[in-house]
Amino acid sequence: MSFECCEGRRPVKFSRRYFMKQGSIAMVGLSTMPAFLQRAIAATPASGKKQLVVLFQRGAADGLNIVVPFGEQNYYRMRPTIAIPEPRRGSADCAVDIDGFFGLHPSLASLAPLFQKNELAIVHAAGSPDPTRSHFDAQDFMESGTPGRKATEDGWLNRALENVPEENASPFRAVAMGANLPRMLRGAAPAIALPDVRQFKVMAQNSSMNHVAEGGFEAMYAQTVDHALRGTGTETFEAIDLLRKADPGKYKPENGADYGKSRLGQSLQQIGQLLKADIGTEVLFVDCGGWDNHVNEGGAQGQLSNLLRDLGQGMSAFRQDLGDRMQNIVFVTMSEFGRTAKENGNRGTDHGHANCMFVMGGDVKGGKVYGRWPGLNEGQLNEGRDLALTTDFRSVLGEILAKHTGVRDLTPVFPGFDNDPRKFPSLIRS
Secondary structure, eight states, rough: EEEEEEETTTTEEEEEHHHHTHHHHHTTTTGOOOOOHHHHHTSSSOTTEEEEEEEEEETOOHHHEEETTTOOHHHHHHHHHOOOOOTTTTTTSOOEEEESSSSGGGGGGGHHHHHHOOEEEEEEEEEOOOOOOHHHHHHHHHHTOOOTTTTSSSHHHHHHHHOOOOOOOTTTEEEEEEESSOOGGSSSSSEEESSTTTEEEEEEEETEEEEEEEEHHHHTTOOOOOOOHHHHHHHHHHHHHHHHOOOEEEGOOOOOOOOOOOOOHHHHHHHHHHHHSSSOOOOOEEOOOOOOOOOOSSSSHHHHHHHHHHHHHHHHHHHHHHHHGGGGEEEEEESSEEEEESSOSSSOOBBOOOEEEEEEEEEOOOSSEEEEEOOSOOOOOOOOTBBBOOHHHHHHHHHIIIIIIIOOOTTTTSTOOOOOOGSOOBBOOO
16 A cells, blocks of 8 residues: 655655655654555554464373473383483483483474573373363363353453454464364454465354455455455455465575474464564464374373474474564463373373473573472372362463553453462463
C-alpha cells in the first residue's frame, strides 16, 4: 500500500513501511494524518512484541530419562537396562552433567550450552495434578488448563489471547503448525492452523468449527469494509505469500542453524520463518508424537534417543536461527504426564505422573533446574510407582503469561487455580 502527497508539483509516494521505518518522525505527525491512514499504520505489527512458542510432546515423554537424576542411586536400581549412565569424561553415551545431580540425555547434548549460558531452564517433577493415566483425558486437561474438569470448552492459550486483546490484530497472531487447530487454541480468540507454509492451506477457526480456506488469507479480509485496512491485509498476505512461493530447498536458516529433516525440525524451521516475516505472529503451537514407549524404549540409544535427538537439534537450531530475536521469545515444552519410575518387563515404561518441562528464551532465568525434587525412594513415589508432582504446570505457564506476554489476570486463563505470583517458580525475569 502506498499514499501520495504533493511536494510542489511533483507527487511523492510513501509506503506504509516508510512511515513505520521513519519511527519518531512519522509518529510526530500521526495526529494530523487522515483517520484511515492512522488505522493502517496502527495495524502494522509492532517490533519488539513478546512471542510464545509452545511444544506439546504427545504420548507422555519419559522425563526421568530426559533430565536424568544421576545423583539418585535408586534411579539405577529401578531401571537396570534403560537407565542413562552417570556422566563420564570422554563418553558420548552417558548423561551430560548440568549441575552435579541432574544430567541431560546424551541426545540432548546440544542443549547443554544453552543451559550453561542461562538461556535454558528446566522444571522437574512438574505436570498436572490430576491422577488420570489416560492419554486422551490428560492431554485434554493440560490443553484446557482445567485438570479434572471435562466441561471446559476452550483452551488456556486461547483464553490468554482473549485476556490481552489487540486492536487490528494480525490474522496470524496465533498459529498452530498442523492440519487441525489444537484444543489449546480453540475458543473465542481467532487462531489458525497452518499445515505447511509452502502449501499455504489455512484452517481458520469459525466459532466452534474449522473450515478450510484455500490460499485463503485474502478471503479472510473479503468482508473488511475499510479499504485502507484491506490494503494492510493484502500486504500481510504478500509477506506470507513470499514464504509460500520460496523454494524450501533454498531457504537458509541464519547463523548456520541446521534443523534436520524430521517433522519436528521442519515445523520449527517454519515457525522461525513466520517469526522472521514480521506479520504479527505472537503465539505459535507445535506438537510431536511417539513418546509412548511401553516396549524397547532404550537408554542412551533407541526409540527415546531418536526422538530426543530431533528435539534437541530442533530447539538448538531454533535458538541459533532466531539470534537476537530470542530476546522477545519464550519457548516452552510440555507433555501430558511422565512415565513410571521403574522400567517394565518389556524394557520400556508405563504411564506415570510427574514429568519435566523445558523453558528457553530471552526472558528466562536459565542455568537452573527448578522445582522441589521429591526423591525416588519407595515412600517418596506417587502411588508407589511414579515420580511425585511438586510443581503444577499452570504455575510455570502462568508465570510465562504474566511476566512475558503481559496477561494481567490469570483467573480466567486458569480458573479454579491458585494463581498467586508468589508461588511462581521465579524462572522468568520481571
